[in-house]
Amino acid sequence: MEVPRTDRMRAMSGSTYDAVVVGAGPNGLAAAVELARNGRRVAVLEAGERVGGGTRSDESTLPGFVHDLGSAIHPLGYASPFFANLPLQEHGLEWIHPPAPLAHPLDDGTAAVLERSTARTGATLGRDAEAYRRLIDPLAEDARRIQATLSGSRSLPRHPLALASAGLRSLGSARGFAEGAFEGERARALFAGNAAHSFLALEKRPSALFGVMLGTLGHAFGWPFPRGGSQSIADALASYLLSLGGEIFTGVRVRSVEEVPKTRTVLFDVTPRQLLDIAGEHLTERYAGGLKRYRYGPGVFKLDLALDAPIPWEAQECLRAGTVHLGGTLEDISAGEAAVARGEHPERPFVLLAQQSLFDPTRAPEGKHTVWAYCHVPNGSTFDMTGRIEAQIERFAPGFGDRILARSAWGPADLERWNPNLVGGDINGGFMNVRQLFARPMFRPNPYSTSAPGLYLCSSSTPPGGAVHGLCGFMAARSALRYLKA
């Protein structure tokens, strides 16, 4: 389709594009890169003053303390077959692997620890050591093989039966999976923490999928983060895009598709609600109806802290991990997540915490530290969870509160003001229930195309959904490239 240029856009650029991408989150940038490396003329229009969307970093507490405003830990970014094929290191991206991906402290002062090796992990899981190793070893080996295949080198899975069996079981609930696979509290707790990334009650399908997938990725690839902040992922993508001849305009909020400069295709790195606002009149009633029925998930309450020393974990092993899950047992975590699903605010929320500065000195002044944390809250919640998050940290690290120098707390409304894709505080671009995991944003043979020829959706509201991996953008760009060739 061809849309008229506004004066503003005419001032920005003098010519016609093959593709304009609205939004410079990791998926928008990924889409633009894929189009540009296939020889297409592409421009990206970003509402914010900097590229990155959910991968932005900033000194939001005190000077010299670099906080990840959105994403922090990137197992999927590191394993992404698309990112793996781009020269992002040459554009400044450097991954840091903490000695252990994840620690999960318990009330007895010890911790279950997800180490790179399943044997070492098992040593922290008591009687479930062998069951854990038997479950994860074949999955981790095949995850590496599948990633290699998707990245271009052929490598067939070695354990197809184990893969199929775990795949089927992981479509069930996390509670069912954990209670079936493990006997003891430690392994069940570790699994529950990973499964809670789903934003689903742990009794709901397919919460087990997140437990299996994140655990497997931890062993197969690690849970790394970028030196200098998550912003480095977006900056590396943007720098590569510019080197390919792509153009990026920041500070441009697109309110209507008519504002987009002259182009043959437009790819939207936005969620269904915004797509309706921006391009609703170009969409069929049926497609627009599907977008209106799209569901958003629970929100998050985000807390960034500047500390004058590391967190004084009771379980010392936690100091070896980039990520720490705070919530205690499967029962505790399940109670908290069930409360969120009922629209309540748990007294003891499940908290996801990252402590990047322990392993990346660029994040804070010497001897000082940053903490990134969030918990789940009902969509659109206005309740201040700061005290409850800090109490959960204090539960496993007595004395932690005395080390706080400054804090920056963001509820759902603050998050959405910062990035309109975070509707009601939903960080995944839409609920990840069974239906919307597969039919995203709705059931269509090509989920990236819209009902309007030339208009595409490329955000995490398309498969495979939330997290920083660029695959939604890549797949949408492939669709747009087919259209441009036709």
Ligand SMILES: Cc1cc2nc3c(=O)[nH]c(=O)nc-3n(C[C@H](O)[C@H](O)[C@H](O)COP(=O)(O)OP(=O)(O)OC[C@H]3O[C@@H](n4cnc5c(N)ncnc54)[C@H](O)[C@@H]3O)c2cc1C
């Ligand atoms: C607090 C938080 C923690 C997270 N933690 C992790 C994590 O640890 N690991 C992980 O992998 N993922 C994490 N995520 C999720 C991850 O950030 C998202 O899944 C990912 O950023 C989605 O990428 P996207 O490109 O689809 O959208 P976004 O990153 O949301 O980018 C969309 C961009 O579009 C722009 N935009 C929107 N509307 C317009 C408009 N009308 N005109 C112009 N520009 C517009 C926005 O400003 C934004 O820059 C987290 C997110 C948040 C918020």
